[in-house]
Amino acid sequence: MNDSKPRDANLDPITKAPGAHPVGTGVGAAVGGMAAGAAAGTVVGPVGTVVGAAVGAVVGGLAGKGVAEAIDPTAEQVYWKDNYAQRPYVEQGTTYDDYGPAYAYGVDAFSRYPDREFEDFESELHRDWGGQRRGSSLEWDRARPAARDAWQRVKENSGMPPSTR
Structure with a gap:
């Protein structure tokens, strides 16, 4: 009988791909994406700012995930x-x-x-x-x-x- 515990695959919550890095994803979302999205959305008014921040958070999150996954x-x-x-x-x-x-x-x-x-x-x-x-x-x-x-x-x-x- 094998008593070893299964290794946590750290699945990405969206794609289910192994090796997700939630810290890197969060950093990318908070730092880069939201600010850029909000700034772009501001051109079309307050609603654009909110929508732009949300879209920017997703894009930034993916960028942060990429940075974190580059580190072993x-x-x-x-x-x-x-x-x-x-x-x-x-x-x-x-x-x-x-x-x-x-x-x-x-x-x-x-x-x-x-x-x-x-x-x-x-x-x-x-x-x-x-x-x-x-x-x-x-x-x-x-x-x-x-x-x-x-x-x-x-x-x-x-x-x-x-x-x-």
Whole structure:
């Protein structure tokens, strides 16, 4: 008898396709689509604004879903576990267990803020690091370079335009 639990397919609520990323979909809807749709709809008046925001939310949600699905957190974890020790900010005597949560935090940050620059939301990440560190010995000032490194890597691999800063 096989006692293993079935793997959650994380089905898309609309298409039923496996691997849905509700956070990415929500981010796309909230950030890009609604604003663009509302702005376009405003040209025809208040009703157009409401309709435009709804249509824009759907389009933006699909864009956000695409960004989130481009990120494979497991592959990122494997990459950083194999490569963290060569990074210039890694201090002697620390381990992957210290840096791993910061890398995961950076990957998650990109999935939440794919259209923003790291510096634009860093204060939020700093504020919330205590609840995300999962046993890491690093304070934010030492975790920040790893989080930013992971954020930058997934941004570059996602096809998003490079930073203008």
